Amino acid sequence: MSEDSRNPMAVPVLVPMPAERPYSYLVPQGMLVVPGSIVRVPLGPREVAGIVWDTPTDVVDPKKLRPIAQVFDCPPIDEAARRFVDWVASYTLSPPGMVARMFLRAPAAFDPEPPLPGLRWSGAAPERMTAARERVLELARDGMAWTRSGLAHAAGTSLTVVDGLTSQGVFETVEIPPPPVVAAPDPAFSKPDLSFEQEAAAEVLRAKAGGGFSVTLVDGVTGSGKTEVYFEAIAAALAAGRQVLVLVPEIALTSAFLDRFHDRFGAKPGEWHSDLSPRMREKVWRQVAEGQVRVVAGARSALFLPFKNLGLVVIDEEHDPAYKQEDRVFYNARDMAVVRGHIGNFPVILASATPSVETQVNAQQGRYGRVVLSARFAEAALPDLAAIDMRKSPPQRGGFLSPVLLEEMKKTLGRGEQSLLFLNRRGYAPLTLCRVCGHRFQCRDCSSWLVEHRFRGQLVCHQCGHNEQRPEACPECGTLDHLVACGPGVERIAEEVESHFPDARTIVLSSDMLGGVKRLRLELDAIAQGEADIVIGTQLVAKGHNFPKMSLVGVVDADIGLANGDPRAAERTFQLLSQVTGRAGRSGLKSRGLIQTYQPAHPVMRALILGDAEAFYEREIAERERAHLPPFGRLASIIVSAATRPEAESHARALRRAAPASRDISVLGPAEAPLALIAGRHRFRLLVHGEKKVDLQGFLRALLAAAPRARGSLRVQVDIDPQSFL
DNA sequence: AAGTCCGTTGTA
């Protein structure tokens, strides 16, 4: 876009706020701006970063127009990324500015990285030569630029020696371009040794990696080497000069993945997740935009990085619920990645040992390709799985571990191997009550029980984070020392384990661990090195780690996830338990998985123990089809929340009344949400259910347009394809 | 989303 000298031109700019359309800004004389340019613009009393857009704006009073303050010296957001923003905004019913905001998550990166100050040999000799000076000069004589500290360090001298030489004019100061955050991966660095089956799968993926849009499911049991196989597709994309994005759930914890990548490509991928330091974040963002970082391994938000030349997206563990974002813009990164591939016309690979029902159906119906890896790689063998019927082998009074499991742990310990106990419950006990008056400790702002965390001596709300000191006396009746913990959390299981195996090295892992992500990484590494005998963990132990000495996995309570009325409960439980039991036996040890359950005949348990995934999926798919649930029908949920219950309820009813008449779409509710109160906000929920082919978004837009405006404390959140039904 | 403006309430 060029400017006219008499009539300064206005351009649309998406600003990071919930407006339905871009705003218009004037382009000052001499400023050069293209669609995708990242600009600094005035917005009310402040200045914000926005993106120059290319879709129509509303006509606006020319007097209101204000000029763009600055165009950042930064590669513009490309056409494909812009269409992606529009698409995501439209699909999720989010304001486009809020989606664009996700592309602008590293404000410091809009300006180029400053060069580092460096030193280069000027050709001059020092006044007097010493041994230390000689060592420094030896390194610098080739004329390459060094950083001051780098040179001193390499020469094994102090900074004083280098500074002395500099002041004598032996070095001249130069600018060193900022170093890359990661080295360039080499597609030919270390060709893997693949089995026949893996090689065949890799060949299919390599062929797709060269072409346009396609989606391929890599369906392989845990330990079958899915990663090695899709690495070959990455190699092909790299060889073709494209950038690659690998989405990984909980990337912050999976250092094993980064190591494997390094082994294959001779360099680490760029990392992107919420735990990055601001400095690193900024460097990665910038270098992705410039095309210098070739491969990013990241959490779901990495989908909104400004790739210069994206040519492949891999979604590892595609079924993982961590891909669903449920705040601000509600989106599923797996589905949006497929859209990104479609818009950018490049292939997408989904990998999982337990694919989501949606992906299974897409593969069955031929919309997605599928490659299958049926055998565990090399020496790895699938664990031998069995259910422990808790009605027949109940735990000791006050305990939660059946004698059968304890006996197996004892044997494992005796062989010097590791056991893993899995329980998806943080803390010591999920409920505390008074034995005298029956008082139950509930969060003052949420409809949920306070969870006792005994290590910290606190009662904690897992919904809003509220915590209080655990009292000695009941706040209701005042009786001392009669509070009782109900049910198990990982801390309580650890206590039980320690009473049975006082000499074993026991470790508890959960996401709330003291010391944060850094500490967790260290502990996971230590476990992989064999520095623990018994590990007790929540779901974070299920994800992608390789524990070579682990030969027993015990699921403490397999029934937990099946209790609520969530339509995805069976699928979730099957996936999670398959993944956990798959932690055992990855390095050839004969291994076992024991599943404690009160309903061993439940189809999920049967499929799991018999290793009959096919039967499970067949049943689950038939059930979804019968009920017209996704992927055979469409769902959206609308959560209305407000400071008071009546406000929320009456607005939810008003939304319901605003629903347009439709034969193919029905609105259920409003009903109080299962979590009726979160952080002091009362919640009501509507479910919108339609046939597969309906225009669900159009229906919702009409509904929202006809509904009264949400004022005061009222908030309305629309969740397309909801995963959580709480 | 993140400011300003303006009305309410709480405290010296």
Place this chain on the structure above:
DNA sequence: ACAACGGACTTC
């Protein structure tokens, strides 16, 4: 009497 807050309103 005035700060301290919360809600409504605006932003090209």
